Amino acid sequence: MPEEAPVIEISNLRFAWKKRVEPVLSIASLQVNRGERVFLRGPSGSGKSSLLNLLAGVALPQSGRLKVLGQDMTALSSAQRDHFRAHHIGFIFQMFNLIPYLSVVENVTLPCRFSKKRKHKVLAQADSQQDEAIRLLGHLDMAQADVLHKPVSELSVGQQQRVAAARALIGSPELVIADEPTSSLDADRRTAFIDLLFRECDSANATLIFVSHDNSLVAPFERTIEFHELNHAASNQQPMLKAVT
């Protein structure tokens, strides 16, 4: 049953951005279960974001098995993968997460424009998308009128990341992926942000994949994956040594 299926199931996966280029990913096996909070750690350039692109269905592996939420991604057309992402995945980038010409609330409700499923989930819980956005922003301490009505470009980086978190969480996607979401925040803001993320993922019953190269953030996560142990692509092995030769 899909309910019981692992959130992520990877085996013998190989991936390169372009055909003739060396693969950036070579993963023998990876499984993440429902409700887990995973810290994925690795130096920059090691292919973490590339893996997230695969999980989100933006790119496809050249070979191997890739199942997300029980769905074999390689069996879907690109349009189906785009729909899949819209329905099931919330994504937070490192920075510049917001569309500059949309208001705070419009940024949060953006996924509902692309997924009827998430829109309906929102409307099952709240009177309107706006209400739900404001509720989520409230949890993130961002629902003050002056913040809500500011142009997003005038928000601080920390505020922007919290808006991005609200967007990733709206409509309760099963999988929340955060690609170094705290690297543009200062130290005490980082832990606060991670706390928020945990709380919201819990209440939404979402699985969280958190990517970072920052060791100091490991503590609260129940599971940590060292990326260089996971990924056996040649380009990922001993980057230091490679630089010398």
Next chain:
Amino acid sequence: MAIPGLAIKSFRNRKFTTGLTVLSIALSVMLLLGIEKIRQGAETGFTNTVSGTDLIVGARSSPTQLLLYSVFHIGNPTNNISWESYEEITANPQVKWAIPISLGDSHKGYRVVGTTTQFYENFRFAGGKHLQLEQGEWFGKIDDAAVGAEVADEFGYRTGDKIVIAHGGGDESFIVHTDKPFKVAGILKRTGTPVDRAVYVGLKSIDALHQDFQGGEHDHDPLVAHDEHGDSGEQGGLSAILLGLQSRSAAISVQRTINEHDHEPLTAIMPGVVLLEVWQMMGMVERLLMIVSGFVVAVGLFSMLIILMTSLNERRREMAILRSVGARPAHVFVLIMGEAVFLTLLAIVIGVAMVYGLMLLLQPWLESMYGLYVDISLPTITELTLLGIIAVCGFFVGLIPGIRIYRYALADGMTIRV
């Protein structure tokens, strides 16, 4: 759908630069349409200069030349028509009326046309309108003159004013008949045709002037001298004759008869035909104007392309965000493409609105100052075609950044590349 809403918000966010582009395209649309409207106005105005005249007769010359000097007062006849020929032609039973015209004198740079009351009664323009008087009456006495609207405006003439006529055309006329001033008997209403730019006197008055000049009898009372010649006015001959026929269909046969006239070589033309020929000759200028304004439109569209292309890099980030919430590469394409199309359509609407606004504003002035009647009506097929071409061009301009962002979206995935 998600995309149109986003496109409009994105446009509003950059309203200053995009606004300027829209304005520049709108202005070029206005220019293009405005020129087209004026061209149409000028063409109708031009072909409206004579109407109801079936034939114009002059000494043998090119049809264009005959048309130009007889109707537009441009250039001079090489020869005159004799009074005998005039009588012979008017004796033809097909001829309903005849307006004799004698040129060769001027008043302060404006042509003086020697003619008869026939001119006032039978000359028609703009689809059959008759001449009308603003003030006074058509000349009756030998020293009466009727002046065209533009002449009257330029010199502020009123009925009763005295004006002096010079022999020869233009400003460098050599003999000025100061001793025989004319009295302004009437001022014609504006017609928007060359009629406005002339002074009309009796044929006999012209002859009197010339007789006098040739005889050199300056102490003679000119009026007495003229009365002796009676009504014939045969001395000077005529420059041209405008003919109205009993039936239009007779024009070709009467034309042939006149062209084969034995006594002296004559040319008869159908003004409508020659007007069209001349207008087509001037079509060069008109086409040139259209090409220039076409280029202005192209420049406007090109500036839109530049704006879209330069904003593309900064928008790659936006595209990655949209991709992450489920947007397809096609959505991203439509977003950019839609913006170009939206901007072009907006510019067209604004441009058209500006043209109609300007026409409403300027129409009375154009008509009274230049006799140019621009017709405020729904866009013609030509205009709609022009607008359609612009819209299609806007579409193609949008394709360029659209295709590029589509490629980016595929290649970048959700990687944010700055």
